[in-house]
Amino acid sequence: MSRPRKQVHLAAHFPGVNNTTVWADPESKSQIDFSSFRHLARTAERGKFDFFFLAEGLRLRELKGRIHDLDVVGRPESLTVLAALAAVTERLGLAATINATFNEPYEVARRLATLDHLSEGRAAWNVVTTSDAFTGENFRRGGYLDRADRYTRAEEFVRLARELWDSWEPDALTGAGDGFVRPEAIRPFSFQGRHFDVAGHFTVPRSPQGRPVVIQAGDSDEGREFAARTADVIFSRHGTLDDGKAFYADVKGRLARYGRLPHQLKILPAATFALGDTEEEAAERAAAIRRQQVGPQTAIAFLEQVWGRDMSAYDPDGPLPDVDPDLSDGVWGGRVPLGDRTALAAKWRALAEEKRLSIRELVIEVTGRQSFIGTPAAVAALIDRFVQEDAADGFILVPHLTPGGLDDFVDRVVPLLQERGVFRADYSGTTLRDHLGLGPGSN
Structure with missing residues (x-):
């Protein structure tokens, strides 16, 4: 007997200032005006x-001591923007990227619980970590964490945040909206771990959805x-069908040892798209977009992050350098290259x-991320295939x-997914956990 067709989950990433955004395009608008955030969020809704998903940058990227030109408009704080968006949306989830290295659990838990109340149960937290001293220079303690300690601190951080959210009983507030508190329904918290030693009482009533949704990105x-222990959603980089299937099977296969079921963690890779009336038109559009995204200077800057050298003398339209990476500096251009740079250079x-x-x-x-390129019908069919064949539970587009880049997808692809019966025609619940099919957050 065949299983029911899986429902596709979709989210929208505000592109911000990076080499994904074609900021020089005449159609590109402000990256920081509230009107841009409002337009994209309302389109997603x-x-x-x-x-709706916001990234975070805790330091402007630099290249050879100069601010990278893609960062000059700044990087606003996510929760402030999302609190404003809560007032102009009704059902759309609101996800903030917040760093677990340079923040404190009590304050983050308090801010997220507040957003969850303001939005009536739509808040989410994308947990990220940082191990480099470059970013740490913006903070009192600096980049003190070894790379191996990133996840130990992050795991303690999330455990403590959940303990805080759970310290108020669901019925701690008595009466019909009168706001009176039953003191006995507020448990004191006490947490002692390797990274945190805190105790007291939390100040915000229990979240409307039990707990805000936790998102994690890591490969x-x-x-x-x-992610298998802690997250509700994992923001995956795997884009091809085969790689997606392997990643999906691996991560979902880890859940049982933590007493979790496969549906309790959604795997949502990042994806771009390029639509056309014909396959050829879409392919031409995709190629043009990629060349706009990766200009000559960006290509050289990206190469320098791996080679750890000044590569400005090389022609971006010429061959790769015949020199090996310089491994003496762990940070180049404000980013720590992932993995073995020598092996990565050899692979490239x-x-x-x-x-x-x-x-x-x-x-x-x-x-390049996973990119859906083709006619709206072809793109809808391919997204559906990824989900039905367990390569993903959906995608973060x-x-x-900015801000109109999602309009075509919503107008031309979403109706086709709805016709296939794999995407909702309307919201059936009010909270983000309802949308994701996760059930209420609880102990």
């Missing part, structure tokens, strides 16, 4: 998306295990030789333009 073995060199790629062409290829 019109499309019945699960949530390392530590990150996967952290082999790929460039196999496909005869220039530096810019290589960077375009290796930095990253448009290349």
